[in-house]
Amino acid sequence: MLISHFTSKKRSDDTFFTGDRKSPWFLVAFGMVGAALSGVTFVSLPGMVGNNSFYFFQFILGNVVGYFFITFVLIPLYYKLNLVSIYAYLKERYGNVTYKTGSLYFLVSQSFGASLRLLLAAKILQFAFFDRLNIPFFITVIIILLLVYFYTHKSGIKTIVWTDTMQTFFLILAVLLSITAIKNSMDFTLSDSITQVTQHKYFKVFNWDLKSGNNFFKQFLSGVLIAIAMMGLDQNMMQKTLTCKNVRDAQKNTLTFSLILAFTQFLFLGLGIMLYIYAEANQINLPLGPTGKFLDTDSLFPNLAINYLGVLAGISFLIGIVAASFSSIDSAITALTTSFIYDFLNVSGWSSEEKKNIKNKVFFGFSLIVFLIIMAFSGSRGDVISTIFKVAGYTYGPLLGLFLFGMFTDIKIKDKLVPVVCILAPVLTYILNYWLATAYHFDFGFINIAVNALMTILGLLIIKK
Numbered sequence: 001m002l003i004s005h006f007t008s009k010k011r012s013d014d015t016f017f018t019g020d021r022k023s024p025w026f027l028v029a030f031g032m033v034g035a036a037l038s039g040v041t042f043v044s045l046p047g048m049v050g051n052n053s054f055y056f057f058q059f060i061l062g063n064v065v066g067y068f069f070i071t072f073v074l075i076p077l078y079y080k081l082n083l084v085s086i087y088a089y090l091k092e093r094y095g096n097v098t099y100k101t102g103s104l105y106f107l108v109s110q111s112f113g114a115s116l117r118l119l120l121a122a123k124i125l126q127f128a129f130f131d132r133l134n135i136p137f138f139i140t141v142i143i144i145l146l147l148v149y150f151y152t153h154k155s156g157i158k159t160i161v162w163t164d165t166m167q168t169f170f171l172i173l174a175v176l177l178s179i180t181a182i183k184n185s186m187d188f189t190l191s192d193s194i195t196q197v198t199q200h201k202y203f204k205v206f207n208w209d210l211k212s213g214n215n216f217f218k219q220f221l222s223g224v225l226i227a228i229a230m231m232g233l234d235q236n237m238m239q240k241t242l243t244c245k246n247v248r249d250a251q252k253n254t255l256t257f258s259l260i261l262a263f264t265q266f267l268f269l270g271l272g273i274m275l276y277i278y279a280e281a282n283q284i285n286l287p288l289g290p291t292g293k294f295l296d297t298d299s300l301f302p303n304l305a306i307n308y309l310g311v312l313a314g315i316s317f318l319i320g321i322v323a324a325s326f327s328s329i330d331s332a333i334t335a336l337t338t339s340f341i342y343d344f345l346n347v348s349g350w351s352s353e354e355k356k357n358i359k360n361k362v363f364f365g366f367s368l369i370v371f372l373i374i375m376a377f378s379g380s381r382g383d384v385i386s387t388i389f390k391v392a393g394y395t396y397g398p399l400l401g402l403f404l405f406g407m408f409t410d411i412k413i414k415d416k417l418v419p420v421v422c423i424l425a426p427v428l429t430y431i432l433n434y435w436l437a438t439a440y441h442f443d444f445g446f447i448n449i450a451v452n453a454l455m456t457i458l459g460l461l462i463i464k465k
Helices: 002-007 015-021 025-052 056-080 088-093 096-128 137-152 157-185 190-198 216-232 235-241 247-281 297-307 311-344 352-376 384-395 397-408 415-440 445-462
Strands: none
Touching: 002 137, 002 157, 025 056, 025 096, 025 157, 025 235, 025 247, 025 297, 025 311, 056 216, 056 235, 056 247, 056 397, 088 096, 088 397, 096 137, 096 235, 096 297, 096 311, 096 352, 096 384, 096 397, 096 415, 137 157, 137 311, 137 352, 157 190, 157 235, 157 247, 157 297, 157 311, 190 247, 216 235, 216 384, 216 397, 216 445, 235 247, 235 311, 247 297, 297 311, 311 352, 384 397, 384 415, 384 445, 397 415, 397 445, 415 445
C-alpha cells in the first residue's frame, strides 16, 4: 500500500499500462523473477524432485536459450512498433481476426494459469493459517484478490515493478532460510550440504531415454519454446519489460532476469533434495502410490516447513508463499486488463475519467473470473507445475506458431480462417500425443508445445493466399 501511494503520484492516463516507460531495467529484471516463479514453483519444484530427480534443470537450461531469442529478436520488434499490447503485432502482420484470436488465446491461457498458481498458494495459506481462524477458503481467496486490487488499481504496472522487487527479495530469502534451517537441524556444514545434495540418488540431471517425457532433447527444446511462449509472447511478462526506457535497457533486463531465474530455480531443486534427506533421516512417512511414486508432492515443503523445521522456517515459508502468490497474481490481472482494453475496446478518444472507469470495471471482471476458476478447481491435488506447463503447450502453441510464421516468412494468409487453424492445431496435437503414448509408450512431455506450433504453421501454409 505504501509503495502504491508513492508510485501513484504524477500518474498519467497510460501509467497503469506502460509505467510511463521510466522503470530502471535492473529493478524490472529482479522483480520479474518473483512473477515468473509464483507460488506453484515455490512448492512444486522442491516436491517434484522425488519423482523426477533433477531432470527439470534440463528444462531450465532450455529457458536460458529461449531468453536469448526474446532479447535479440522479440524485444527490438516490440520497441520498433511501439506496442503496449504485444498482440497488436499480429494485426500488423496478418489482419484483425488473427489479432483478436491471438489476444483471446492469451486471455484464456493467462486466466487459467494465474488462477491455478494462486489456487495452490491460497490452499497453503488456508492450511497454515486461515483454517485455524475458522475462515472459509473462498473468503481467503477474496481477501487476496481485494488486497491486490487496492494496491494496483491506481498505477498498475508502475506499482507492480516495485512491489515485485520486494516480493522477489522475500521469496529468495525464504528459500535460503529454509535451506539453513534444514542444514542446522541436520548438523551439516555448508560443504556437507553441497556434498549431500550432489551425491544423492535424486541428483540426476540428464535423461537420454528417448521414450521418456524427461528426455534431455524434449526437456531442453520445450524449455526454449516455453520460455519464448510464456515470457516473450506473454503480455504479463513483456508488459514489465516494455516499461524500460529503451531497447538496450530492456535487453539488459531480460538477460539479467534469465540468469537470476535459473540460479533461483537451481536453489529450489537443491532445497527439494534436502527436504527428502530430512524426511528420510527423521522417518517422516511420505505417502506412496501403487507405482511407487510419491503422492501429492506439492505438500512436502509446506508440511515440513510448518510442522517440523521450527518457527523460523515456518515464518519464512509463510512470508515466501505470500510473496510468491501476490507477485504472480497482481501482474497477471494487470496484464489481462491491459490486453482486453487495448485489443478489444477502442479507447482512443476517450476522456481520462472514461478510461479510468472502464479500467476499474475490467480489472474487477478479471478478478471475478480468477475467483470462479479457483473455486472450480479447488478440489484438485498433485504436482501443479507439470499440469501448468502441459496446458501451456496447448494454449500457447498456436501463439508461438503465429509469431514464428509471421517473423520468418512473408507469406500472406486468409485472415478469417486463422481461428479454425488455432482450434484444430491443439486438438490434433492432443490426439497424436494420446495415440503415440498408448501405441508406442512415447510421451511428448512438455514438447507438445513444439508439435502444436508446427501444426499451427502447417495450417497457416494450407490457408495461404
